[in-house]
Amino acid sequence: MAISFELTDNSRCARDFYRKMAVEQMRPIARRYDVEEHALPTEWVDYYWEHGRKGPPTDFSTPADGMVQVCIQVEELCWGDAALYLRMPTASLGGAAVGSAGTFKGDGPPIWGAMAITEPGAGSDTAAIQTTADFDGDEWVLNGTKIFCTNGEGASQFEGGFVVVWATVDKSAGRGGIKSFVVPAKTPGMKLVGLEKKLGIRASDTATLLFENCRVPADHLLGSAKVRKKDPSKTGDKGFKGAMATFDASRPIVAAMAIGIGRASLDLCRDELEKQGIRIRYDAPRCDLTVIERDFIDMEAELQAARLLTWRAAWMMNHGKPNNLEASMSKAKAGLAVTKITQKVVELLGPIGYSQKLLAEKWMRDAKVNDIYEGTQQINQLIVARRVLDYSSSMLR
Amino acid sequence: MIEFEPTEEQQLIVDTVRQFAANEIRPQAHDAAESRKLPENVLAQAHELGLVALGLDEAHGGGGDRSAVTGVLIAEELAYGDLAIALAILSPSLTGLPVTEFGTDPQKAEILPALVGPSFCAGSLALIEPDFRFDPFRPTTRAALDGGDYTLRGHKCFVPWLDSGDHVLVIAMEDDDPQAFLVPRNTKGLAATPERNLGLDALPTVEIELDDVRVPASARLGGDAGCDVHSIIDRGRIALAATAVGVSRAAFEIARDYAKEREAFGAPIATKQAIAFKIADMAIEIDAARLLVWEAAWLLDSGAKATREAVLASRQAAQVALVVTDGAVQVLGGYGYIRDYLPEMLHRNACGYTNFETLTLI
Incomplete structure (x- = not known):
């Protein structure tokens, strides 16, 4: 092996494929679905389901680049529009549920999957969730309220969709009692009670779901029903730890989403500056650089730094290397860097930066969520800190 | 393919240098700074490792590995030990690498053997100038042909100046183009004054005045082709x-x-x-x-x-x-x-x- 930053032919091909889709399908409707919050972007959903989901034509004679390629694809789509990307019909947020539940079929209408974890009183502290699952007869009965379910409308309301619900089967067992359950769309007892109005990513449906004696068959529990009462951080509880491990895969993807938005902002900024005859000079002496040039160069460095951390975390997955630390590093860096970049671009562009005539203001709003969901900046700092200090979760709270 | 792992050979070098930095450099970092003196034994030991020679011209005793990736892996590890000592250890590269890349055969024969010889021999580069408007791509130091010689005029600072070296590579503007000139330290008109700076206490650096310093045309790095x-x-x-x-x-x-x-x-x-x-x-x-x-x-x-x-x-x-x-x-x-x-x-x-x-x- 040797250090290399050369994209594979497959990665280039995928990048170009999704970039074209971003330019032709996403950008033209990005503003409309930001304004028409909660409206289903039918043309995008149908297009993606028909043409996008199978991906680019792949040349199997050259190597694919696994998760790195996934990150490159996600960056392109979110360069197009992060909110529409999130609204894509996909089961991926349902994660492992796809195979187990067998609800995902190749043909037919678009299908969404959603994860229902967060509750009004339990966000980052997922071990504190209150939704209960009781075994009754040969069914699980779910009761509780779930908020911030991305794709929650599609997953709960449209035929073929499904929601993966986290619930406790034994509150006294703490984390060990938390299990996940597949709830197919339209299951009686599962109600869509609201869609959040948000700062950004407005085309993405963020649902509140109410579970009132919602019954699902016994085999809709994912994994084992067995409850481990001991401290799961010490015994290696597979249920909770397994759920947490999915973050090691999803955090680089969220980082890539952020990077796509950041790059969109920087590209726009560069174009607008060039229209005014301003070119960024990389070979000018320090004292001659304008504030705009300094800011721009620093933003480029920050964005590339985040991208490389993200690719590294993805590359580690490709090689089966544990990447808990590196995944959190990439997410923490990308979430914050892109939040700052998109804000700075609004500032640099002056009055037109704040105007809805351009997308800069939208991207500033869209970017911020990347520093919040899939583990806030602070949660990822905490994970990194524990790893580099070699502290357990009980030693560094 | 995107890869984040050095080659086995590079990893071996990294491991060696990391150990050297931890065991030999770091323990001397504090005293070297306080006494403003490089630990000679460390320079000699590092020379034995052949870290700079690795990148120099093979025909003149170097290792011929011009990989910048290998270079940054080594530089990080040395500086992890101590920056001043690392810059001293790497100083032969300041003349050695540009000569390897751009030098004429006679220039290589003149400069390189000393750098790969039995004992440590420092190199030096005079690029930076003591002016807040300093532009590395357009220095104010000038080189002009006068008869068959070049005359250099200007003012440089942060010039590494270890005891063992005998040449300094001076960057100067020749017409509209920056070029490099190999100048023996004892050339008439070159005056070096030791510096004291905010940090890098152990690294000897000087300000140099170039007052009509005359060098033969053959001192221009790369000869007629010049250098980049x-x-x-x-x-x-x-x-x-x-x-x-x-x-x-x-x-x-x-x-x-x-x-x-x-x-x-x-x-x-x-x-x-x-x-x-x-x-x-x-x-x-x-x-x-x-x-x-x-x-x-x-x-x-x-x-x-x-x-x-x-x-x-x-x-x-x-x-x-x-x-x-x-x-x-x-x-x-x-x-x-x-x-x-x-x-x-x-x-x-x-x-x-x-x-x-x-x-x-x-």
């Missing part, structure tokens, strides 16, 4: 950025270890989020800067121009070094301000990354 000063500066910036990552890593480790040992209010301060998060941020930024450096070096190795990437990597690494070493001083609290502990020196050294441009090469 832009490429030398790109390499220098990337090399220096690699050392910034090493300095940052040193500061990070000291802060991390101290925070786990030092107790306040009944627990190690590292168990407080205010400290733990600072340490987490340091770790993230150091890794990020390293990857930027690697990418820029990889780009050089691929034969592409890397001016933009060198600027991004060096600005980022400079900023990270400043923040991380300042953070280390802060984590150590009062002890961070005391010279018996290393963070204050690391911080003073790191402050120079915004000013140095090029003090070493890969």
Whole structure:
């Protein structure tokens, strides 16, 4: 092996494929679905389901680049529009549920999957969730309220969709009692009670779901029903730890989403500056650089730094290397860097930066969520800190 | 394919240099700075390792490995030991590498054998000028043909000036083009004055005045073809950025270890989020800067121009070094301000990354 930053032919091909889709399908409707919050972007959903989901034509004679390629694809789509990307019909947020539940079929209408974890009183502290699952007869009965379910409308309301619900089967067992359950769309007892109005990513449906004696068959529990009462951080509880491990895969993807938005902002900024005859000079002496040039160069460095951390975390997955630390590093860096970049671009562009005539203001709003969901900046700092200090979760709270 | 793992051969070099830095360089860092004197034995030992010779011309006794990636891996590890000592160890590269890349055969025969000889022989580069408007691509020092000779006029600073060297490579404008000239240190008209700076205490550096310094036309690096000063500066910036990552890593480790040992209010301060998060941020930024450096070096190795990437990597690494070493001083609290502990020196050294441009090469 040797250090290399050369994209594979497959990665280039995928990048170009999704970039074209971003330019032709996403950008033209990005503003409309930001304004028409909660409206289903039918043309995008149908297009993606028909043409996008199978991906680019792949040349199997050259190597694919696994998760790195996934990150490159996600960056392109979110360069197009992060909110529409999130609204894509996909089961991926349902994660492992796809195979187990067998609800995902190749043909037919678009299908969404959603994860229902967060509750009004339990966000980052997922071990504190209150939704209960009781075994009754040969069914699980779910009761509780779930908020911030991305794709929650599609997953709960449209035929073929499904929601993966986290619930406790034994509150006294703490984390060990938390299990996940597949709830197919339209299951009686599962109600869509609201869609959040948000700062950004407005085309993405963020649902509140109410579970009132919602019954699902016994085999809709994912994994084992067995409850481990001991401290799961010490015994290696597979249920909770397994759920947490999915973050090691999803955090680089969220980082890539952020990077796509950041790059969109920087590209726009560069174009607008060039229209005014301003070119960024990389070979000018320090004292001659304008504030705009300094800011721009620093933003480029920050964005590339985040991208490389993200690719590294993805590359580690490709090689089966544990990447808990590196995944959190990439997410923490990308979430914050892109939040700052998109804000700075609004500032640099002056009055037109704040105007809805351009997308800069939208991207500033869209970017911020990347520093919040899939583990806030602070949660990822905490994970990194524990790893580099070699502290357990009980030693560094 | 995107890869983040050095070759086995590179890893072997990294492991060797890392051990050398920890066992031989670091223990001498403090005393070297306080006494403002390089530990001679370390220079000799490092010379034995052949780290600089590795990149020099094979036909003249070098290793012929011009990989910039290998270069940044070595530079980070050495600087992790100590920046001043690392720059001293690497100083032969300041003349050796440009001569290897651009030199004529007679220039190689004149310069390189000493650098790969039995004992350590320093090199030197005079690029930076003591003016806040300094532009590395357009220095104010001028070179003009006069008869068959070049005459050099100008003022340089931050010029490494170790005892053992005998040449300095001077960057000067020839008409509208920056070029490099091999100048024997004892040439008439060249006056060197030792400097004292904010940091780098152990590294001897000088300001030099070039007052109609005459050198033969054959002193022009590359002869008639000349050399590409832009490429030398790109390499220098990337090399220096690699050392910034090493300095940052040193500061990070000291802060991390101290925070786990030092107790306040009944627990190690590292168990407080205010400290733990600072340490987490340091770790993230150091890794990020390293990857930027690697990418820029990889780009050089691929034969592409890397001016933009060198600027991004060096600005980022400079900023990270400043923040991380300042953070280390802060984590150590009062002890961070005391010279018996290393963070204050690391911080003073790191402050120079915004000013140095090029003090070493890969």
